[in-house]
Amino acid sequence: MFPLQRPRRLRKNEVIREMLRETRLVPSDFIYPLFVVEGKGVRKDISSMPGCYQESVDETVKNVKEAFSLGIRSVILFGIPDVKDEKGSGAYDGNGIVQRAIRAIKDSVPDMYVITDVCLCEYTSHGHCGVVEHGEVLNDPTVELLVREALSHAKAGADMVAPSDMMDGRVGAIREALDEEGHSNIPVMSYAAKYASAFYGPFREAAESTPQFGDRRSYQMDPPNRREAIREVALDIEEGADIVMVKPALAYLDIISDIKGAFDLPVAAYNVSGEYSMVKAAGRLGWIDEERVMMESLVSIKRAGADLILTYFAKDAAKVLNR
Numbered sequence: 001m002f003p004l005q006r007p008r009r010l011r012k013n014e015v016i017r018e019m020l021r022e023t024r025l026v027p028s029d030f031i032y033p034l035f036v037v038e039g040k041g042v043r044k045d046i047s048s049m050p051g052c053y054q055e056s057v058d059e060t061v062k063n064v065k066e067a068f069s070l071g072i073r074s075v076i077l078f079g080i081p082d083v084k085d086e087k088g089s090g091a092y093d094g095n096g097i098v099q100r101a102i103r104a105i106k107d108s109v110p111d112m113y114v115i116t117d118v119c120l121c122e123y124t125s126h127g128h129c130g131v132v133e134h135g136e137v138l139n140d141p142t143v144e145l146l147v148r149e150a151l152s153h154a155k156a157g158a159d160m161v162a163p164s165d166m167m168d169g170r171v172g173a174i175r176e177a178l179d180e181e182g183h184s185n186i187p188v189m190s191y192a193a194k195y196a197s198a199f200y201g202p203f204r205e206a207a208e209s210t211p212q213f214g215d216r217r218s219y220q221m222d223p224p225n226r227r228e229a230i231r232e233v234a235l236d237i238e239e240g241a242d243i244v245m246v247k248p249a250l251a252y253l254d255i256i257s258d259i260k261g262a263f264d265l266p267v268a269a270y271n272v273s274g275e276y277s278m279v280k281a282a283g284r285l286g287w288i289d290e291e292r293v294m295m296e297s298l299v300s301i302k303r304a305g306a307d308l309i310l311t312y313f314a315k316d317a318a319k320v321l322n323r
């Protein structure tokens with residue numbers, strides 16, 4: 001062939017490169033995660049996640065306005081209540097922290113699409129994602145509480161709910177309850193293939209949700225497993241999921257690609273806290289070009305097959321895309 005085929009011809013300058021670019025990011029690809037705490041005027045640094053904060057409802061609203069002006073169209077809310085208990089009551093309290101945040105955001109930025117993380121770990125005193133008995137996380141009693149949580153988010157005005165607990169059968173139970181209560185138009189984005197990952201470390205500082213004993217391996221997936229992800233996603237789709245998520249993203253691009261190929265539903269990927277913190281840390285040390293690594297990571301997640309990316313970089317990346 002050589003020298004007939006010279007692929008470099010099509011990389012000669014930025015004009016032709018831009019014409020032939022196969023994957024493009026836009027700010028509306030991103031879902032921006034927010035940590036909401038009690039109080040007023042609170043904006044507390046999360047030390048392992050520079051640029052991310054625990055914010056009270058009023059500060060959250062300001063942040064949401066800024067994100068919207070940058071072209072970000074969706075946020076996902078995590079609530080951190082002052083009081084936690086065995087059953088995570090704050091999660092399904094009609095006047096809980098997330099419920100109030102939803103109302104405040106919808107009041108001032110009605111077009112921001114508000115997704116809520118449906119899980120108990122931020123609300124339980126033991127930090128597990130469900131009801132614990134004799135050191136074990138019980139599946140079915142947990143599902144009942146998750147259903148109450150999802151319903152209470154929907155009642156408060158959430159646009160979409162996203163169960164992240166990995167209990168069996170929760171997508172179906174939530175779907176059925178939403179339909180019964182008149183919320184048949186609220187989609188469920190399930191954390192379908194969620195792995196028991198060490199990349200969640202910084203999030204647990206942010207959400208104050210580190211398990212007080214044991215770990216999450218009895219409910220989250222085993223990182224070496226690939227075929228099992230297909231099975232988890234298939235089950236969630238049978239149960240009525242509208243969007244399926246793979247989490248984490250960067251160490252799981254093969255899984256994103258598999259899911260994209262195997263199903264015809266939209267795929268989301270969660271570029272998790274540890275993935276964010278590593279880029280920030282190396283950037284601060286001057287070991288990498290933070291901005292370029294950020295954009296390359298995000299485009300790789302989309303190239304692998306993600307239609308939506310949950311990322312703490314949402315605002316930073318939107319700023320780059322807007323200039």
Ligand code: PBG
Nearest residue numbers: 119121164199200203272273274
């Ligand atoms: C709650 C939840 C977690 C994350 C999202 N939802 C933590 C966990 O499962 O321990 C992690 C997000 C991140 O690391 O950015 N179950």
